[in-house]
Amino acid sequence: MVIGVTMVNVAPGKEKDVYLAVKGKKGVREVYHVFGEFDFVVIIETSSLSELNKLVDEIRGIEGVTKTQTVIGAEI
Structure with missing residues (x-):
């Protein structure tokens, strides 16, 4: 089992x-909506x-996602 935490930035709106x-x-x-440098913690x-890696790539491909950062x- 692999656990990852991905922080996600999203375009306004x-x-x-x-x-x-x-x-x-x-x-x-x-999924947590957070306040600070990132909008979501996944x-x-x-x-x-x-x-x-495949799932993080899918998240990056969602319309409105502007940046991600992942830790394992x-x-x-």
């Missing part, structure tokens, strides 16, 4: 559309790193 599009994707566990859970979680 596109927040609801992007939220609904991201929330409906397989592998997205949670918690992703996939079975492999390549699946996580690992067990210690």
Whole structure:
């Protein structure tokens, strides 16, 4: 299992559309609307790193998404 946290910036006025599009994707566990440098924090859970990369690419392709930044979680 691979856990990723993707922070997402969205064009003004596109927040609801992007939220609904991201929330409906397989592998997205949670979506939080946040205030600060980013608009959303997306918690992703996939079975492999390549699946996580594919899902982040899909999120980047959503109309209104202007920037993403992803960190990968690992067990210690």
